[in-house]
Amino acid sequence: MTALLSHDSTNFTLACDGCGQLVTNLAPTMGTWDVVWSLFSQDGWTGDDLATGPHTCGRCARTSPPRMVEQALTRERTTPATRQSRRLTVTHVAGVVVVTLNGNPDLAINARLRDLVLDLHGRVRRLAVDVTRVSRLDSGALDVLVQASRLCIDVCLVGAGQQIHYSLRLLNLDRLFRTCQTLPEALSDGQTVDVSLPSTGVPRSDRVEAL
Numbered sequence: 001m002t003a004l005l006s007h008d009s010t011n012f013t014l015a016c017d018g019c020g021q022l023v024t025n026l027a028p029t030m031g032t033w034d035v036v037w038s039l040f041s042q043d044g045w046t047g048d049d050l051a052t053g054p055h056t057c058g059r060c061a062r063t064s065p066p067r068m069v070e071q072a073l074t075r076e077r078t079t080p081a082t083r084q085s086r087r088l089t090v091t092h093v094a095g096v097v098v099v100t101l102n103g104n105p106d107l108a109i110n111a112r113l114r115d116l117v118l119d120l121h122g123r124v125r126r127l128a129v130d131v132t133r134v135s136r137l138d139s140g141a142l143d144v145l146v147q148a149s150r151l152c153i154d155v156c157l158v159g160a161g162q163q164i165h166y167s168l169r170l171l172n173l174d175r176l177f178r179t180c181q182t183l184p185e186a187l188s189d190g191q192t193v194d195v196s197l198p199s200t201g202v203p204r205s206d207r208v209e210a211l
């Protein structure tokens, strides 16, 4: 992710993936990501239109670093899929993978989330991420969710609070993800699904595992 969110999600920094140059304090002066990127791309920066990048400054523009998704697809796992954690649990309900984050994401959680997304690629189309107990999503977590979206996984954020909504709007990522207030809403997709009875007609897919 090359647009790095501030801790309170109200500001962001643009980082060059080539040389690491940082351009800070962009939100107060320019507003949202779309405005920032239109100005920087006129100034010689190149890269993806999405805040997740990669992006390179004018000096680094001649080199072409591997795209983040390619890097993620080719890199070694950082965590075994079966590793236990109370902070990130995975449930399968009615064809939807539900990831519940039980605290704000950090490097370890984001690595597990990334491995999960790569595991789901080609097998599962819908991912609901329950962020009811999360106050903020950092740039790393948002990067993983963008990757999921790019891998054709329909991502729905469940129970996002004000700060998360604000960061999605700031980086213009709100157009990539659905947001729902409740899990049944995320699962329903226009139909009514009784999540209190997951075993009904859902063989094996209601299993719960921890990553």
Ligand SMILES: [Zn+2]
Residues within 6 Å of the ligand: 016, 017, 018, 019, 020, 021, 056, 057, 058, 059, 060
């Ligand atoms: Zn650079």
